[in-house]
Amino acid sequence: MRILFIGDVVGQLGLSLIQHYVPELKRQLKPQVTIVNGENIADGKGITEKLYKALLQAGTDVVTLGNHAFRKRDIMDFIDGAKKMVRPANFPAGVPGQGYTIVNVNQTKLAVLNLQGRVFLDAIDDPFTKADEVLAEIKQITPLVFVDFHGEVTSEKLALAYYLDGQVAAVIGTHTHVQTNDARILPKGTAFLTDVGMTGSYEGILGVKKEPVIHNFLTKLPARFEPIETGAGQLGACYIDIKDDTGVATKIKTIRIDKDFPLEV
Incomplete structure (x- = not known):
């Protein structure tokens, strides 16, 4: 089985990049999920x-x-019915939504599990x-x-x-x-990448306008961070090949698409 995973989609520009690149990535890589x-x-x-439906x-x-x-408050109206969406499984008991879902792929099943870290983030339940x-x-x-993760x-x-x-x-x-350069398969067969990167503006800071971020660093005053919705974009992703019988990974490769690394068709 081959899995294509695309990192944090930021704003409408990020969605546009998904809509533009996913069909070609699927054509080239032929992922099952x-x-x-x-x-x-x-x-x-x-x-x-x-x-959610657009994705x-x-x-x-x-x-x-x-x-x-x-x-977004809207999520409370649909999350329990969104069977193809998962929020971190280690949110406290009683939080709406599901922490994992099962995808049927021909005669096999893939579980997609979402977890959230606790260092420098909210002190939710232990992910381990x-x-x-x-x-x-x-x-x-x-x-x-x-x-x-x-x-x-x-x-x-x-x-x-x-x-x-x-x-x-x-x-x-x-x-x-920010996509990291440490994609590897660990000794017992688990593919790992510290961060897959983001999908959105290539010209801002983590997908948002530069000026408020710089102003915040200079003054420590609150600033509204707004995503950049025009201009050059980037897509960060990876694909993983795994054995259908054991779930052991055999390959992981990162994907970077931006004006400096254009997608070759």
């Missing part, structure tokens, strides 16, 4: 039902989220023990598990990957919006 992190798609923070229509099979999952708990359920269904700190992401090495096919990091 396409997963997209959509937690920043609605004005830079959160997601709406309309945008599905663009060829996404599963939408993952993160710490901005509930920034929650992973143990959820994997006990998932393993009754399938040995094939993909993990989007939405975290701020590289050490926490790598620690979880080593903790789950051999138990899941991949642990791929999101949230920091």
